[in-house]
Amino acid sequence: MSGETNLSTLLSSLNPILNKGEYVFINLTEPNPMALAHCICFFKEAEGSTYILNRSKADEFQFSYDFVAAWITLKVHSSLEAVGLTAVFSSELAKNHIGCNAVAGYYHDHIFVAIEDGNKAIEILQKIPKTTKS
Known part of the structure; x- marks a missing residue:
């Protein structure tokens, strides 16, 4: 299944969920099996590798x-070729002074x-189908 590409359908089916926990982005210049596991x-970038992991694991190791994040999943099955979805949700979050990393x-x-x-972002994302025109 390749996922949904129609922006109107995507927006009306976002179904955002806030995953439990706190998440961090770490950067390591050398491979690290514990971080990867x-x-x-x-x-992997030229300057080093970025790992996103649960804050408790980062602390343990x-x-x-620098950044502690809430992780939101959009439960709609979006196609990797869908156009406009990221622009819509990032714009709506930005209007409310919330930066996002997608x-x-x-x-x-x-x-x-x-x-x-995290909670405010969920509220904004839940309103997107009602407030945007695609």
Whole structure:
């Protein structure tokens, strides 16, 4: 199944959920099997590798981090080729002074916002189908 591409359908079916826990982004210049084993997302860049993991694991392994995030999953199965979804939700969050870091998985989009903005972000995302015109 390749996922939904129609923006109107995507927006009316977002179904955002706030995952339990606190999440952090760490950057390591050398591969780290412990970070990789416990991360929910990994991205390799020229400057180093970014791992997203539960804050408690980062603390356990004494990794340093600057940003503590809430993790929101949009339960709609969005296509990797869908156009406009990220623009809509990031714009709506920005209007409310909430920055976001988006990660696209094969089935769902995931949004990381500052931990203190998690509940407010959910409220905003739940209103998107009612407030946006696609």
